[in-house]
Amino acid sequence: MSAARVAIVGVGHVGGAAAFALTLASFADQLLLVDVDPKKRDAQVRDVSDAAYSSNSRTLVRAGTCREASQCDIIVITVGSKFALGQTTIELTYRNISIVQSLIKEMAPFQKDAVLIVVSNPVDLLATLVQQASGLPASQVIGSGTFLDSVRLRGMVTEYTKVPAKSIHLFVLGVHGEHQVVAWSRATIGSMPIDEALAKDNSVLDHQQLEKDYKNQSKEIIQAKGSMPFGIGTIITCLCSSIIFNKRNVLPVSHFQPRFGCYLSMPAAVGRRGIAQSFPILLDKDEDNRLSDSAKALKSNLDRISKF
Numbered sequence: 590m591s592a593a594r595v596a597i598v599g600v601g602h603v604g605g606a607a608a609f610a611l612t613l614a615s616f617a618d619q620l621l622l623v624d625v626d627p628k629k630r631d632a633q634v635r636d637v638s639d640a641a642y643s644s645n646s647r648t649l650v651r652a653g654t655c656r657e658a659s660q661c662d663i664i665v666i667t668v669g670s671k672f673a674l675g676q677t678t679i680e681l682t683y684r685n686i687s688i689v690q691s692l693i694k695e696m697a698p699f700q701k702d703a704v705l706i707v708v709s710n711p712v713d714l715l716a717t718l719v720q721q722a723s724g725l726p727a728s729q730v731i732g733s734g735t736f737l738d739s740v741r742l743r744g745m746v747t748e749y750t751k752v753p754a755k756s757i758h759l760f761v762l763g764v765h766g767e768h769q770v771v772a773w774s775r776a777t778i779g780s781m782p783i784d785e786a787l788a789k790d791n792s793v794l795d796h797q798q799l800e801k802d803y804k805n806q807s808k809e810i811i812q813a814k815g816s817m818p819f820g821i822g823t824i825i826t827c828l829c830s831s832i833i834f835n836k837r838n839v840l841p842v843s844h845f846q847p848r849f850g851c852y853l854s855m856p857a858a859v860g861r862r863g864i865a866q867s868f869p870i871l872l873d874k875d876e877d878n879r880l881s882d883s884a885k886a887l888k889s890n891l892d893r894i895s896k897f
């Protein structure tokens with residue numbers, strides 16, 4: 590890619606952290622920040638520009654409009670609304686659906702090679718709707734999905750096994766949230782099944798405890814500091830890098846699953862045109878049943894939404 594332009598739409602906690610991480614990574618030529626709140630947007634531009642100048646980043650950070658964003662090479666959607674007093678999760682979900690749907694209408698048509706990265710929650714549902722409304726091929730719309738969850742869980746296994754995270758092949762898959770599935774049956778260290786590798790040293794991984802701990806970590810971070818922007822900001826940067834440099838890194842991201850007719854996370858090679866190849870993992874029966882149940886629930890929600 591000659592001159593890479595990235596836009597971030599919604600520069601609150603997550604969008605701001607992604608802008609900071611992308612600027613330090615210094616591979617984008619231009620970074621456009623867009624927000625419905627112009628004061629916040631301009632403040633983020635000034636703050637992140639300071640980081641750009643003090644780190645000698647090549648990335649030029651500036652404020653942009655939705656139309657300008659739609660002509661960028663990568664568009665990251667991090668818009669969201671916060672819980673209002675007395676609001677239920679369902680009300681918040683519908684609020685986010687409505688924000689994202691009107692945003693995509695305002696932005697379309699997109700540059701034909703653009704890749705959209707949806708981060709806003711509920712990420713799989715929104716990524717499916719964004720793809721339908723964007724007019725872009727499914728391969729060019731990606732959801733951040735369970736990428737952060739996979740990285741976090743791998744980090745915890747690293748602490749236990751003392752094996753570097755890059756040698757641990759372990760994925761969290763499916764519909765991001767309560768019903769995501771850890772693919773323990775396919776987890777390996779090097780090429781050896783993880784439980785077998787540990788058994789050699791008489792060690793045992795407590796799958797249930799680890800799952801409980803990595804899920805609790807999100808809740809604990811949010812309770813203590815209100816948001817958890819740094820991990821996801823880095824994940825967004827990693828996705829942008831794989832796209833811009835056509836690295837085809839295999840990452841657990843949300844993408845269209847013909848088997849279920851909706852988006853959910855499975856490993857996929859991510860390159861210049863988005864999803865270059867999907868690598869669905871053959872799960873064991875219990876894991877597959879759980880993944881399949883949550884996909885069916887998501888699909889029926891989507892069918893209900895499309896009737897409105």
Ligand SMILES: NC(=O)c1ccc[n+]([C@@H]2O[C@H](COP(=O)([O-])OP(=O)(O)OC[C@H]3O[C@@H](n4cnc5c(N)ncnc54)[C@H](O)[C@@H]3O)[C@@H](O)[C@H]2O)c1
Binds near residue numbers: 624625629670708711
């Ligand atoms: N997928 C993940 O792993 C993951 C992790 C963390 C957060 N998230 C999600 O990211 C989203 C953002 O979280 P946050 O903490 O940054 O929220 P935030 O409230 O700090 O930021 C949201 C921003 O979106 C802006 N916005 C709202 N409507 C807009 C519109 N129509 N056009 C442009 N901008 C608009 C707001 O002004 C605000 O600046 C949430 O949906 C959150 O659940 C996802």
